[in-house]
Amino acid sequence: MDGAEPVLDVLGTVQASEARYRALVEASAQIVWTCDARGRVTEDSPSWRAYTGQTPGEWLGLGFEACIHPEDRLRALETWHRGLREGRRVQQEYRLWHHSGQWRWNHVRAVPLLGPGGAVESWVGMNMDIHDRLSAQRMQTALYGISEAARGLGDLYVRIHGIIKAFMPAENFYVALLDPGGDTVRFPYFVDENDAPPPALRMARGLTELVLRSGAPWRLDPDRIEELVRGGTVVLRGEPPLDWLGVPLSMDGRILGMLAVQSYRGDVHYSQSDLALLQFVSGQIAASLERQRAEEERKRLEADLQHAQKLESLGSLAGGVAHDMNNVLGAIHAVTQTLKAAYAGEDRLLGSIGTIERAAVRGRDLVKGLADFARKDLREACAVDLNEVVGQECELLSRTLLQRVRLDVALEPGLPRVMGEPGALGSAFMNLCVNAVDAMPEGGALVIRTRSLPGDLVELAVDDTGQGMEPWVLQRAMEPFYTTKPYGKGTGLGLAMVYSTAKAHGGTLTLDSRPGEGTRVRLRLPALAGAPAPAAAEPVDTDPGRPLRILLVDDDDLIRDAAPELLELLGHRVATASSGPEGLAMLDLDPDVDVVLLDVNMPGMSGLETLALLRERHPRLPVILATGFLGDATRHLLATDPHLLALAKPYTLEEARVRLKEAVSR
Template identity: 40%
Template sequence: MSSSSLWLTLACSTLLLQLGVLWSVLRLARIARTWWVWPAFFLALATLLARRVTVIYGLVAGGALPHAPATELAGFLVSLLQLAALWRLYDDLLEGRQAEARAEKAERAAAEAARLETERLFRTLFERSGDHVLLLEAGTDGLPVIVDANEAALAAHGYTRAEMLGMPISVLEPDAAPGIPAARVAAVLGGGGLLFETRHLRRDGSVLDVEVRIVGVPLQGRTLILAVERDITERRRFERDLAASEARLREAARMARIGYWEVDHRTGRQTWSEELFRMYGLDPEAGAPSLEALAARLHPEDRDHAIRSYREHLEGRSPRLWRPFRVVLPDGAVRHVHSQIATEYAPDGTPLRSFGTDQDVTGQVQLAQDREKALSLLSTTFESTSEGLLVVEQDGRVSTFNRRFLEMWDLEADGVRSLSAAALADLVVPKVADPKAFLRRISELQAAPEAVSTDEVELLDGRIYERYSCPRREAGEVSGRLLSFRDVTARRKAEEDRLALERQFHHLQRMESVGRLAGGISHDMNNVLAAIMSVTEVLGMKAPEHAAQLDLVMEAARRGRTLMRGLLAFARKEMEEADYFDLNDVVRREAELLSSTTLQKVRLELDLAPKLPRLMGSSPAIATALMNLCVNAVDAMPGGGTLTLRTRALGAQGVELEVEDTGQGMPPEVASRAMEPFFTTKPSGKGTGLGLSMVYGTVQAHGGSCEIHSRPGQGTRIRVTFPVVPGEPRGGQVPEPPAGHAPPAEACRILLVDDDPLVRRTIPEMLALQGHRVTAASGGAEGLALAEDGTRWDLMVLDLNMPGMDGLETLARLREAARGLPVLLTTGFLGEHTGERLAALGPVSVLLKPYTAAEIRKAVADLLAGGGTAAVAPPAPD
């Protein structure tokens, strides 16, 4: 082989080796981690390859050999060594690459496992977190939508997971403004985080207060929003309660007028409450005042002592300070303040911090002053009242009493002050008229602490106390009892007197009513009796052979007349005929009558005082009244007993008559009504109820009084008193001669005016038998017409009580026409003041119905002989 071919082959082989090295470099470049090393090496190889191509081209083209063959050979060897080295390097690099790949794969596997573990841990933390965790993602409209939620969030909001996923956050936060959620998302996606408080709406409509922290979380190519919520409902409630409590505390401090202050002695910083500025009249805008400025507000009398006390307190001489003082406001008003101060000290005794409260106690001071005045007034009232006051505690101790209580019960203060209520009761019970009732009432009040009681306590000496008892309370609870004793003895006596007067007044009213009734009855009955008596007397004159029978009729008529006179006396309470009489004589006559008639089982005793003063009155009326009393007394002793008639002289006060029996007696309610008209306790048909009423009327007519003293089973004593009329006794009426011996009267012409037909039919005949000529008229108008017809009348017999024109009116008109005509007024009932009215009506006389022939004969004769003096012609005694 030629040298050229050899060198050409060598150059070509070197070229091939360089190409292999270049390929190896390219392969290694893919494996290498540092990118610039292999490109640089490649450029160097490329340069060598270019030179090698040039050499080969020279050899091929020119056939010239290289100038340095050794160099070419060395290049070939170097290329061969490069190829081997590169191949080895490639293997090493490839092996390292594979190891790195394996390591990277293992690393990726470990990272994946760690990621999965982290996700599991995150999920566990996500689900088990005590807070509410929501995972949000911004929607197309920018509003966050819930993509995940833990169990706490689901339970807190009341939704299921299916319901909550995909729900816009605005459903949970309806009160938020429309742009707020989107603004929060933008802030978080911008790389920040947010912490805010809001209110979420539960599914049931209730409200949940939450504190929310949101951050952005990149996940799988997405940026999510992690919202961690904490339920602050209780905290909000606590804050609201705390704020309300603080407000109430401030209001309470304002209402209690308490101000708070604090001072730091190291820095000099002071803190005052608003109430404190108001209390001292300072402006809060100016800040807390200095000690000197505050001292200027203090009252001059309190200033030095208050400042000295405060400084001594700061020096540690007193751990706390409580000091009252006065503050003078700019307007001159004075306020009372109580200040309480406490100070904290350093170990060396240096004051660090002082704090305290000032309370405006002006109202309390004023209240205390008013209370002191009220207590003084109460004490004065308590002691000066006319009532005896006693205060007993709930445990039975005597709390207090006044002077009047001691006087009323005749007790000593030292002996009462240390006693119990039971011991005090033992002292007063012997002075009470009814101890059992007194002690029983005390026991009842002790058993009923809430009871209010009013009763009366009668003492042995006759005094009467009105006892009022009521519970005494402290803080709404019964703490004792107040007893008030009022002496009502005089009031009870006045009430009894008033009731007695009222009873007497009502009795007089009833008597007046019955009297008017009796007057009307007696008027009619007297006319009837007048007719009977006149007819009887006429028959006696015409038929003397029937004198015995006619005497019986006349006696019955007289008894009827006596009964009517008694009824009139009862009705009018005045006497129609009066004379002096001896009460003992009346009693003896009635006693004799009783002894012979009604006293079979009853023993009669007389106890008559000798030489009684003579009384002025009607002895028959008194006798009738006494008989009524005796009959009632006998009726009260059906089984027998003793009837005592007693008289007694009362000096200038009068004479007393007592009728006392040992019968059944009367209860108080019967005795108080016994003298009322028509009141009776006897069975129907056994009594009229007028007996004692007529007695009462008779006694009243004589100016006396009547009292009944009676108790059931202890008999009855009726006490009657009569006044003594001063003056010498005058002689009694001259007895009228019997009818058969009456003096003759001159015959005259008489005009009889009476409304009763019986009188008009009987009286004229009786007068005619006496020689008179009588013309009868039925009323006043007819009588006046006859009196004025020109007839000469000697006398007019005129009835006083007539319907229409009565006797007085007829007489008054008669005097206008015939003033001198004598008039004889006849009536069964003579009203009050009738005599005074008759005195001005000329010659007139009064004759009481019913009358006998002798009585009217005498009345006519006296009237004609006396020229007409106004007088009452009494009838002859029955």
């Protein structure tokens, strides 16, 4: 008995030690486990089972390997086996399966227990869950990464995708953006193991639209996806996912788009914390998108301003060129008409003269286009029914269009009138239609619409389904003489004239075009509430009238040489002066002049300055301002001076006769 007592004491001590060890293991917040010298689990660990959800049968032996993340498993086992061979402690980190369905990061340490001979008898290990701490650290890194990436959208989506993958299984990730019109979705970033990147799509009933329409985040498992599909809420596109997360991209209550991750694997499931991370990332992307859009809008406005300034400069240049060319063409035109009258019976000579005259007329039309581009105001404005103008032009258009082009017209009833020139608006509209038809050599549709817009605006829309324009062509489309048509097929003044007409009417002209997608043109004009109908034009008396004494004041010697002969064909007598001061001096010497034909644009003393001095001495003397361009000051004088008229350069014999008759009859 005496010899047995020490043995009992030893056994009691061992049992007490084991009890304390077991109590320590069960009370620990960490996972404590033991295994034999070969690394096989030999004892149950309640903390392991509680964490992983494995049963004792699954856990004992080498069952623990199944709970290590597949991507971490090879690395973890190599480290473990190296520790077994060398008999030294093991320390590593890997993701471990959690019973909630989430892979969580663990810090693992294992220490060998040596026997009396120094050999490893067993191992004691401990797993510490560091997922939340590691996530917090990585979130700080992610915050910096997202902040840096969000400075520009160049590689933002790629970098965001990499950041998300560090926190969740996100091999399949895409970004969808909603076009400003709200009816089209495009996918600037799309990475998927099963489906190719989709093209821009009309809004439908996919999972993407579920987020865009609701403006809310969605976390969907297979059962919920099946329920939505069965109920008709969702129509799937492509390979159906097993798990899906989608969150909106929104800024100030506006839905800009959405981003989503999806899984096709049965062992990958998304948690609420994954959804929260995705929502955080979406906020960063939305802010970056908004910054980019603001920057693009600023650049667009700057480009528009530069383009407007460029066109303004071109307009000033065009006005100057038109003035000089008008003088040249006016002289040619006057001489040809004089020669036609002088050689009325010589057919061969008249044929040559006619060729010169046709060339002058063509040149006059080109110069008129330049003058129209340069002008900033309206010559004879009245209240215009835009529907009536468009309707009249469409009647002509429908008779001249080839059958290959379908004409689709929709004019809004009761459209408010606009203040403008019916002829200028009709010409502008026809120019747009001609360009549209030329862009559809293989056929297509020409769509014409009018409508009223908020802000007291009236819109004329001309759309075609033609070839469209490259960006560099679109950028220069409204410049005078810029054309992509073959030589002899266009002057390049069509859109320039339309732009000028829009500007003169206080409106805007916008073009939207892409290669292969046609062109959309919008002409917007200020509406005129309660405007009266335009008055009918007064018939002009064509009686030649009595011979007149005319003083022609023009600085251009071509005009002074050619115009008198033209006017003398009408039976008038013409004296000429090369400047304003000379003309005033001649009036002082011969006050019996019937009409003064005064050039507006002259160096030194201009035509308007000459007119001001002339009116001090001869307040009722008829004066005709000869010019190719009417500015604001000229129009004001024409409206306030009953003895003042205008004659557009270059003028024909008939135009001069009518205007002179009108001048002396007032």
